[in-house]
Amino acid sequence: MDIRTPPAPAAGAAGAVIEDRLSAPLAAVVATARRRASLGGDREVDTAHLLHGLLESDAVVRAFLGGGGPQTAKLLGYLAQRSIGYGLRWQDTVETSGRPPAAGPATVRLPAGWSPAAAASLAFALARAEARGAERAEGVDLFAGLASDPECRAADVLRTAGVDVRGVAAGLAVTPHCQVY
Numbered sequence: 001m002d003i004r005t006p007p008a009p010a011a012g013a014a015g016a017v018i019e020d021r022l023s024a025p026l027a028a029v030v031a032t033a034r035r036r037a038s039l040g041g042d043r044e045v046d047t048a049h050l051l052h053g054l055l056e057s058d059a060v061v062r063a064f065l066g067g068g069g070p071q072t073a074k075l076l077g078y079l080a081q082r083s084i085g086y087g088l089r090w091q092d093t094v095e096t097s098g099r100p101p102a103a104g105p106a107t108v109r110l111p112a113g114w115s116p117a118a119a120a121s122l123a124f125a126l127a128r129a130e131a132r133g134a135e136r137a138e139g140v141d142l143f144a145g146l147a148s149d150p151e152c153r154a155a156d157v158l159r160t161a162g163v164d165v166r167g168v169a170a171g172l173a174v175t176p177h178c179q180v181y
Contacts, residue, residue, distance in 0.1 A: 021126055023136045029053035030122075037113070046095040046115040047146050047154035050122075052079040054146075058139035064168055074161045095153050117152040121145035144172040 022030065033049035042049070054061045055076055062068040065075070095115035114122075122137075124145030129137040146154040147169040155165045 018122075021129070021136055023138050025057065026125075026137055026139050026142060029057055029139055029142070032056070033118075034113075044095065044113055044115040045118050047117050047121055047149070047152040048079060048157055050118055050142060051146055051154035051157060052076070054139050054143055055079070058143070060138070060140045061143045064140075064143065064171065065163060071161060071163065075157060075163075078157050078161055096151070117149060121149060121152065121154075124148060140172070144169070147172055 029050065030045075030053070032053040033045050036049045036052060037043075037045045055065075055072055059068075062072050065071050095117045121142060122145065125137040125141035128141040128144055129135075146152060147158070147165055149155060150165060158165050158168070
């Protein structure tokens with residue numbers, strides 16, 4: 001489950017090492033998500049774990065949600081109570097994705113322990129970074145992947161907190177060159 005473990009080669013991916021395709025801040029978010037899943041007794045890293053890490057550490061992502069104000073606090077509250085209430089309905093279930101599998105150079109297979117939706121969101125992030133000519137995906141790329149999958153757990157948390165997920169996804173789709181601070 002270590003992000004530094006090279007993934008099994010996927011069609012068109014040439015077996016690229018995942019960590020070489022993530023910015024340092026995004027690699028830290030992924031490590032935090034893995035740690036949070038492990039500490040919570042979850043079998044897989046899912047999109048809610050990834051969203052939690054992004055909200056805690058990525059100013060660009062928080063900017064899309066109003067700059068880290070009350071809405072971000074509400075989201076973090078929902079995510080923090082995952083093990084005692086909000087996320088109990090997810091217990092012992094596998095998070096799947098509503099999006100078709102990615103194709104092309106950004107296709108990636110992660111080590112065991114990732115939900116299909118989390119893997120699809122990361123593949124989306126890598127493809128988005130490639131599309132703008134970047135060597136590494138940033139947090140905003142992953143956030144775009146989470147927001148673009150209306151069936152993932154992260155989108156469910158966002159909607160519950162009153163976020164217009166479709167509006168966020170549309171905004172991210174037209175701003176592929178977000179300033180990263």
